[in-house]
Amino acid sequence: MTRIHVGTCGWTDRALVTSGWYPRGHRDTEGRLRYYAGRFPVVEADSPYYALPSPGTTRLWAERTPAGFRFDVKAHSLLTGHPTRPAALPADLRGRARDDGLLDEVWARYAEALEPLRASGRLGTLLFQFPPSLAPGPSAEAFLRNCRERARDWPFAVEFRDPGWWRADRKRATTALLADLDATAVAVDTVQGLPTSVPPVAPVTTARLAVVRFHGRSPHWGTGSKEDRFRHGYTERELAGWLPRVRALAARTEEVHLLFNNCCADAAARAAETMRGLLHATVPHQPTPTCHEPT
Structure with a gap:
């Protein structure tokens, strides 16, 4: 039976920590993860996008979560073609030329850091979120194939931020490309009607896993501060509008991850609770989250 796991994009976001969602006695580093893992079965680890963790850190993540818990781990920004500040690199790599040799070294350290999660059975997938500058075309496809080659032995998921990949005239080709790469196509929920809006399509490209990331429906998607882009309750x-698509994904995959990225106080956690209640009638209804300014 397909497992539908619901969770949030991160468990250490400042807006969540200061919202009061974590009770007293569970606000330290260890306590937060243990508390979160007692309520949700999956989480997105977004910190590796900004800086490479150590294997010791991810080993603690594994030790502080129960068997069957999943971490979907964002790829480091350099690996996905995002602008990367020198401070985001390990100190001994900051003076290196930005070439394939540096990419190989960053990949090797990223893979080493995630090995404790894979060895413990807690790795859901690597998440390669590509920047809006990666538009469809031969050079972009070559870049994707190079990324997949580095991660050839790992579960691999792809989120595009350029909407052209999923527009009607391109959707079939994009689906075929990701299926050929054995890459999970990440579906997204964002506001529609903007030039930067990604269509909410949900194709299945691997039988292993489907992922949906709920970014919120802020009219500032693609512009403004982080809070502006993702603030939505x-x-x-x-x-409920997503339920038919989620069930269609579940009918064709072994596992589905639904991850909420609307970072507005504890809105992501509350939205995850609401979605879980919609999927499982035995879970009590949760109130609609109210969005407050982060503190």
């Missing part, structure tokens, strides 16, 4: 009606 999902309503039950908005989430």
